[in-house]
Amino acid sequence: MEGINFNQIGVSFKGSGSYVPDQILTNPKISQKVDTSNEWIKSRTGISERRISSIGDNVTEMGYAAALSAIEMAHWDIKTIDLIILATSTPNDLFGSAPSVQAKLGAFNAVAFDLTAACSGFLFALITASQFLKGGSFKRAIVIGADQLSSFVDWNDRRSCILFGDGAGALAIEATNEFDNFIGFDMRTDGGRGSFLNLPSKNNKDSIIDDIDFLSGGFSSIQMNGQEVYKFAVKEVPIILEKLLKKMKYNSDQVDWLLLHQANQRILDSVGERLKIPREKILSNLEKYGNTSAATIPLMMDEAVRDYRIKQNDIIATSGFGAGLSWGAALIKWG
Numbered sequence: 001m002e003g004i005n006f007n008q009i010g011v012s013f014k015g016s017g018s019y020v021p022d023q024i025l026t027n028p029k030i031s032q033k034v035d036t037s038n039e040w041i042k043s044r045t046g047i048s049e050r051r052i053s054s055i056g057d058n059v060t061e062m063g064y065a066a067a068l069s070a071i072e073m074a075h076w077d078i079k080t081i082d083l084i085i086l087a088t089s090t091p092n093d094l095f096g097s098a099p100s101v102q103a104k105l106g107a108f109n110a111v112a113f114d115l116t117a118a119c120s121g122f123l124f125a126l127i128t129a130s131q132f133l134k135g136g137s138f139k140r141a142i143v144i145g146a147d148q149l150s151s152f153v154d155w156n157d158r159r160s161c162i163l164f165g166d167g168a169g170a171l172a173i174e175a176t177n178e179f180d181n182f183i184g185f186d187m188r189t190d191g192g193r194g195s196f197l198n199l200p201s202k203n204n205k206d207s208i209i210d211d212i213d214f215l216s217g218g219f220s221s222i223q224m225n226g227q228e229v230y231k232f233a234v235k236e237v238p239i240i241l242e243k244l245l246k247k248m249k250y251n252s253d254q255v256d257w258l259l260l261h262q263a264n265q266r267i268l269d270s271v272g273e274r275l276k277i278p279r280e281k282i283l284s285n286l287e288k289y290g291n292t293s294a295a296t297i298p299l300m301m302d303e304a305v306r307d308y309r310i311k312q313n314d315i316i317a318t319s320g321f322g323a324g325l326s327w328g329a330a331l332i333k334w335g
């Protein structure tokens, strides 16, 4: 896709979409598999159930469904889309799944690529896309967050398997020269703490021929130190959001919605308390879906846009955080 300069100064939010698989794994059902209970999971995380992909629900399919519904809300001709960024850690093709989403959509004039930053992935992708739009390179972008962590969860590890689910969400954003609804952002990583949450490769040594070895590819399951990740989130997320609000000269009482990565209700409540944002302004749907990784933020946003909680010109403070460790924040105005 060739660069086109429109003298663009800002970004406008035009549509949202989401998709979750049909299969529902409830807490009582998980309790039949590992030594846990509905009460324990509910009180420690706020999660009641999560969706699990079945055959046909891979990241390309879920991302496509979410993107299509965002495009429909935006009333865009698919041929006018310039950029598709798919945030995912679980592509169904390790070489990248975004081009297959592009092909399924028929968005032949777009360039499409994957971006990996685990649970911060959607936010990092939104920030990346917004820079292309504000820089004047592209006019219309679809940003997708889609993950299928169920394929990488150790379903015998009760400390982590209760948290995760599958799904996808997408936003349609457009460059404009009239205003800027992408108010500000910040993003951080700290690889020094990466071992708190990762999904490492698992290579088996094999031999090609004679004395030439190779390592066969593969991945192990999610490894998590839950307490450390919890401490990281409740410390860093308020700091990055507070700094961003201050930098953009906003008070927390000007925020209509706090939209955090949906990891744990206790994390959401703690961050809300630190920022003095009341509970009714904290968006949460993790009870139904658990942690869908890169999908949580657009999945929640789409639900709140479609049920008219998020209205035109509402101010949304959003933050993604997770493996890397990585975290980021953005301040946006819907519409």
Ligand code: COA
Binding pocket: 035, 036, 037, 040, 041, 044, 045, 119, 158, 159, 160, 162, 163, 197, 224, 226, 227, 229, 230, 263, 264, 291, 321, 322, 323
């Ligand atoms: N059911 C029942 N008991 C469980 C359990 C489960 N599913 N998981 C752990 N336990 C037990 C532990 O074995 C431990 O028992 P012990 O005291 O006898 O050793 C006890 O519960 C307390 O474990 P702890 O790890 O301290 O629990 P916690 O209150 O920290 O909650 C998490 C665990 C995972 C829910 C919590 O740490 C968390 O949400 N962390 C953040 C994880 C996250 O968000 N990751 C993704 C980020 S993108």
